[in-house]
Amino acid sequence: DYDELERVAGEVRTIIENTPGGREAEFDSIGKVPMVEIQPERAAMRKFNVHADDLNRLVETALAGKEVGTMIEGNRRTPIVVRLPEDRRMDVAAMEQLPLRTEEGGLLALGQVAKVKLIEQVNQIAREDTQRRVAILINVRGRDTAGFVQEATRNIREKVQFPDGYYFEFGGQFKNLMEAKKRLTIVVPLALLLIFALIYLSFGSIRQAALIFVCVPLAVTGGVFALYLRGMPFTISAGVGFIALSGIAVLNGIMLISFINQLREGGRGVRDAVVEGTLTRLRPKLMTALVASLGFVPMAIATGAGSEVQRPLATVVIGGVITSTFLTLLVVPVLYDWIERKTKQKQNPTE
Structure with a gap:
């Protein structure tokens, strides 16, 4: 009818x-x-x-x-x-x-x-x-x-009272969002698993691979907080931003842990290697974070065509890079020192 x-x-x-x-x-x-x-x-x-x-x-x-x-x-x-x-x-x-x-x-x-x-x-x-x-x-x-x-x-x-045989459903952007979220539930875990596998192959240690992986939630926290401050919902572009952010955070963690390991191989103790490695990597990490953040600022404040895609992605990356930079320099060295000391004590209980 x-x-x-x-x-x-x-x-x-x-x-x-x-x-x-x-x-x-x-x-x-x-x-x-x-x-x-x-x-x-x-x-x-x-x-x-x-x-x-x-x-x-x-x-x-x-x-x-x-x-x-x-x-x-x-x-x-x-x-x-x-x-x-x-x-x-x-x-x-x-x-x-x-x-x-x-x-x-x-x-x-x-x-x-x-x-x-x-x-x-x-x-x-x-x-x-x-x-x-x-x-x-x-x-x-x-x-x-x-x-x-x-x-x-x-x-x-x-x-609304629907007669028999009548129903409603939402499509368009909402339907695309739901389908993309389903794909992300597969893509994101797979991407994180591949990242973890590559880290393990590089360091040959599950312990250090897990330590580097701590950088991911530290970065994601900043991205979520940045979206909240700007009042933006989670969108597909924001999800892509989180995936990119995870790669950036892991890269920063790899560079820090690799440098500390090099210092230890040179004869430094755990505590000395952690302190010197963190201080040495401080300036490069700050410069990298500054350049990455400033590079995404035009996208974060865009108002023209395509801004609804650019702004969430840029907001996530900027917020995540900032928190990842500072928290990685604080949390990862502390965890590295604590884990390596505990491991050393288990291997040499008489010391």
Whole structure:
């Protein structure tokens, strides 16, 4: 029932437009347009010996047109098409007077063998998976898409009574977000696992690989906090930013631990190697963090086309690089010293 479908769509549109964050809601109204309906009368057609094909050809010629010849002007050939004038195609009286020739050569009016009337019919029939549907378009401003959809869904279920066979679902950006989140649940653990495997292959020690991996949550904390400060929701670009941030944090940890290990191989004690290695790597790490942060500032404050993708990514990277830099220089050296001393005590309990 198109009338019922349009009524339900109108109620849903009002609700989502009044949901905080909903802007510019609209839907393609099904609407109705006048159409000419021609119903053949079988008894009259048999009486006058008129075939359905003859009737179809007459109506097709009157409304769609029929090519009856070609006009030649020099090298230009123009087809000659015969049909009713546009203002008479919706005129019931004119349609009823269309001449129809019988097999015996006589002439009849179309109205003698068919009922012609003007009706209102739906303008277009939109379908998806063979089901009729109405698409409601809305922009979400000032809040995250997932939160908006959750609240709108609750409001719709509370306030709209759907007849049997009618239902609603959200698509567009929300659907893409849900699909991307499903992919990220696979990509992120896989990426972290590969990073851990590469670290282990480089150092040959699960202990030091786990120590370097501590840099990841230290960096992620900064990214989450930066999103919170700017009031930004988690988006796909933010997820990509967290993946990139994890790589940056692990790289910083590898460089620090590698340098400390080199000092120990040179004969330094654990504590001396940790202190000297941290102080030596302080300036390069600060310079790297400064350059990385400043490089993402234009993206973080962008307002033009594509800014909705650039800002979350840049915000995550800037916040994560800042916290990762300082926390890595504080937490990782302390943990390294504590773990290596404990390991040494277990290996040499008499010392």
